[in-house]
Amino acid sequence: MSVDASNALLSWYSVDKRSLPWRVAEGEWPDAYRVWLSEVMLQQTTVAAVRPYFEKFTSLWPGVERLAVTDDADVMAAWAGLGYYARARNLLACARTVVAHHGGEFPDTEAELMKLPGIGRYTAAAIAAIAFGRRAVVVDGNVERVVSRLFAVEEPLPAARATLYALTDTITPDRRCGDFAQAMMDLGATVCTPRVPKCLLCPLADQCAARAGREPERYPVKAAKTARPRREGVAYWLEHEGEVLLVRRPASGLLGGMLALPTCGWSGEAAPPPVAAQWQDGGSVEHVFTHFALKLRILRAQAEKRPEGIWWPIERLEEAGLPTVFAKAAVRGAAE
């Protein structure tokens, strides 16, 4: 991409950028803590979903020191509903490392950032560029789509990732690198959209190979998908005097560290019900995870006695911070 095209994109961004709570006025530097938090939340998650969580986290924990001293359970509960819960565990580990080993200041190079928990190549590049103005090659899903179109890349994803990264490197400018990265993301989100790109509004239209070929929506080419496997499992809803039995899931693995209903069966394990009781069918819920779709059957019972465990008042269950699949199951369990 020529210098002219990169300037055209930056001019477009100055006028048409999305107003997002982690952005600051042109010419100001954003706080690295807020950039880091937003980029971790935006991994695999849409801007619309992230917005209210970002507002909540920054009002509860305005800086990295405050986050670092917070209990794990409080952070996990605040994260509930955002998904990919390993991110919340890494978020805390990262905040604590920044405070313990970096004097509460985020490092300002990609190499140092990548040593921190939960910060991979993309996030390190995004923070280095956006918070510190370093030249870094920032490639997320939106950027992949725009670049695959600009260069009409025929190689299918995911194999094309390395090519798309190298092509993005060739068009990344030395200055306003954070703005350039975010301009590419905004262009992908608002103009160069997946199904019907608005090429007439695009500042890069003159440079775009896919537009010249008249089929921009054909890119990025994707390898044929394999069907998502389906799994089935059971969640137990055990009530006693207005409270329900919850468990904290093991720290590693799916939904690790989160509060949940006791379950069995969906990772292949056979766990007995939490107590012997008159279990009754409570219907089922469906939930789609990245690697499988789950049908979760709900079994309900009243406990005669109250076995050891985490008992939570049913009326205040929304405060427990259940991940979405269990929030759905709880609606079933609490019915009647």
Ligand code: ADE
């Ligand atoms: N997606 C990931 N990071 C983003 C950012 N800084 N702005 C907009 N969308 C994004």
Ligand code: SF4
């Ligand atoms: Fe995307 Fe069209 Fe712009 Fe090409 S011209 S980058 S396809 S919006």
